[in-house]
Amino acid sequence: MSVTRLNTDGSQRAFREAQEVLVEGVSSPSRGTVNFGEYPIFLVRGEGAYVEDVDQNRYVDLMMAYGALLLGHSHPAVVQAIHRASAEGTLFAAASPVESRVAHLIQSRVKAAERVRFANTGTEATMAALRLARGLTGRSRFIKFEGHYHGWYDDYLVSAHPHPYSDLGLVSDPIAIPESSGLPPSALQQAVLVPWNDLDRLEDALKRYRHEISCVITEPVMANMGVIPPEPGYLRALEKLCHQYGVLFILDETVTGFRLAPGGAAERYGLMPDLLTYGKGLGAGLPVAAIAGKREYMDGLRWGGVLHYGTQNASHIGMSVAEANLSALKPGVYEVLENMGERLENGLTTLFEAHGVSGWVQRVGGMLQVFFGNQAPIRDYRDFCRYASRARFSQFALAMIHHGVYLSPSYSLHSVLSAQHGAAEIDRVLEVVDYVLGLQEGGHQ
Ligand SMILES: Cc1ncc(COP(=O)(O)O)c(C=O)c1O
Numbered sequence: 001m002s003v004t005r006l007n008t009d010g011s012q013r014a015f016r017e018a019q020e021v022l023v024e025g026v027s028s029p030s031r032g033t034v035n036f037g038e039y040p041i042f043l044v045r046g047e048g049a050y051v052e053d054v055d056q057n058r059y060v061d062l063m064m065a066y067g068a069l070l071l072g073h074s075h076p077a078v079v080q081a082i083h084r085a086s087a088e089g090t091l092f093a094a095a096s097p098v099e100s101r102v103a104h105l106i107q108s109r110v111k112a113a114e115r116v117r118f119a120n121t122g123t124e125a126t127m128a129a130l131r132l133a134r135g136l137t138g139r140s141r142f143i144k145f146e147g148h149y150h151g152w153y154d155d156y157l158v159s160a161h162p163h164p165y166s167d168l169g170l171v172s173d174p175i176a177i178p179e180s181s182g183l184p185p186s187a188l189q190q191a192v193l194v195p196w197n198d199l200d201r202l203e204d205a206l207k208r209y210r211h212e213i214s215c216v217i218t219e220p221v222m223a224n225m226g227v228i229p230p231e232p233g234y235l236r237a238l239e240k241l242c243h244q245y246g247v248l249f250i251l252d253e254t255v256t257g258f259r260l261a262p263g264g265a266a267e268r269y270g271l272m273p274d275l276l277t278y279g280k281g282l283g284a285g286l287p288v289a290a291i292a293g294k295r296e297y298m299d300g301l302r303w304g305g306v307l308h309y310g311t312q313n314a315s316h317i318g319m320s321v322a323e324a325n326l327s328a329l330k331p332g333v334y335e336v337l338e339n340m341g342e343r344l345e346n347g348l349t350t351l352f353e354a355h356g357v358s359g360w361v362q363r364v365g366g367m368l369q370v371f372f373g374n375q376a377p378i379r380d381y382r383d384f385c386r387y388a389s390r391a392r393f394s395q396f397a398l399a400m401i402h403h404g405v406y407l408s409p410s411y412s413l414h415s416v417l418s419a420q421h422g423a424a425e426i427d428r429v430l431e432v433v434d435y436v437l438g439l440q441e442g443g444h445q
Contacts, residue, residue, distance in 0.1 A: 001428070003431060003435040004403070006055070006057045006404060007057070008057065010053070010055040011039055011055065012039045014042040015039035030410060041059075046074055047074050048072045048073060058404070060406070061073070062408075062429065063408045064416040064418050066280065067255050067281060068280040068281060068283065068284065068285050069284060069418055070284065070325070070333065070419060071328055075420075077327070078324055081320045081321045081323065085317040085320035086317055088316060090316060090317045091311075091312065091317070092316055093311050093313075098314075101319075101323055105322075105323065106290065109263040110264065110276065111266070113276065113293065114292075114293065115294075115299065116292045117291045117292075117298065118289070118313050119289040119291065119308070120318075122254035122278075122279030123153055124289055124310070125151075125254070126250075127153040128306075129215075130214070130217065131307075132306045132308075133248045134214045136306075137248065139211070139213055140190060141189075141190055141214065142215050144158065144193060144194075144217060145193070145218055146193050146195050147160065147162070147222060147381025148196065148252075149161075150217060150219075150254075154184060154187040155191060156191070157180050157187065158178060158179065158188060159175075159193055160224070161412065162381075162385050162411075162412050165382065165385045168385060171382065172201075174193040176188050192212075196218070196222060202241060206242075206245040213247050214247060215248035215250050216248075216249055217250040218250070218252065219255065219256070220235060220256050220260070220266075221265065222380075223255040225380075225381055226371060226412065226414055227364060228378055228380065228384070235269045239271055248274040251265065251266060251273035252277050253265055253266065253278050254279040255280060257279070258278075258281045258282060258326065258329055259367070261334060262331065268365075274293055274294055277289070278291075283318055283322055284325035286318040286322070288315075334365070336417075336421070338365055340366065340417050340421045340422065340423070340425075341417055344361075344363075344415075348430070349361060351433050352437075354434075355434075357437055366416065367417075369414040370393065373388055384412070388411060393411035395440065396440070397409040399440065400433070400436055405429050405433075
């Protein structure tokens with residue numbers, strides 16, 4: 001199949017109209033011009049590994065709703081569950097048997113999930129987990145790693161996006177950079193910032209602040225600075241340090257949960273976190289999230305303890321989809337993610353060499369990011385801010401989109417495979433990469 005530049009006039013028109021009613025024409029700023037350039041592509045349909053836009057262009061999808069769709073778009077088991085559950089009643093806001101079934105499915109995959117509480121988004125889950133850790137310990141500060149994103153709750157919105165390296169301060173005393181207007185001043189004082197993948201700095205902070213700190217929260221793989229894997233043994237050692245210094249260990253599996261292994265990163269890296277948070281891949285496109293963990297801690301959410309409410313929690317439709325989703329996530333899915341991830345990584349590496357491009361891939365299973373620059377690998381936030389070329393990535397990603405591969409154009413996010421990405425899809429992606437790199441060598445887009 002040849003590669004051509006798509007006509008996306010319909011998206012351009014739709015964007016003009018959307019701006020008359022929606023702030024920036026979108027419902028989350030990352031979907032707008034900050035990442036997509038002149039106008040975003042307006043999608044109307046998804047099937048397997050593909051999405052279609054308003055102009056009826058078909059794209060291989062490497063964004064997969066930011067990782068929510070492990071089974072791909074419109075998987076028959078998910079569609080069926082939505083039909084059945086919506087006919088039964090979308091929401092009861094009452095106790096229902098399907099919640100226990102989903103909690104059992106989580107428990108059967110995640111050893112540390114002795115108790116589960118459902119929520120709707122990753123942000124809600126991480127917010128509740130922090131409140132729980134604070135309630136249990138009576139301490140309000142927490143350790144957050146530079147460059148980790150845990151949702152848009154005030155206290156987490158510190159040094160979560162890339163910034164010029166010169167703004168970061170010393171590694172021994174990072175400057176807390178607010179990511180939003182409207183944060184109360186106290187929010188900036190809650191997080192003790194520590195560089196990730198650095199056990200010595202973590203232990204220093206634990207020694208210094210142990211009596212003020214409720215928990216350490218971490219992404220298991222840095223997934224909001226491209227893809228940065230943990231150093232071998234790092235997460236196990238982090239868990240040990242948390243126990244040694246008497247603070248709770250929260251593993252934020254919003255991105256990695258049920259993706260990196262049936263039991264997520266906890267299984268892949270052999271961890272027994274005190275608390276875990278889930279979102280994205282749990283609900284297969286429906287807003288379903290969860291806080292899980294050891295019973296002695298999770299029981300802090302009982303009535304009279306730490307408050308966590310939600311009319312939409314464990315909706316009938318969301319739970320029914322989560323049940324169908326988890327039941328369909330069989331071991332074969334993880335083989336596909338690993339094998340296709342490897343095929344894509346190898347193909348990209350070969351093409352970068354062939355085109356003389358100074359780029360590389362960082363990957364864990366079916367999540368990967370392409371980096372452009374001269375300092376491989378990127379090991380932490382500071383490397384990312386200093387060495388990853390945003391302009392080059394954006395130029396590459398937008399050209400890919402306009403030639404039929406839909407991927408996140410934000411360089412701090414990453415590409416995501418699903419169970420529906422087979423050799424044909426990967427090879428098509430590589431064909432488009434080959435074409436786009438060729439174009440860019442010639443100075444066109
Ligand atoms: C690691 C991590 N935690 C939490 C969140 C917040 O999840 P949500 O967007 O569902 O609120 C995200 C979102 O990307 C995330 O990447």
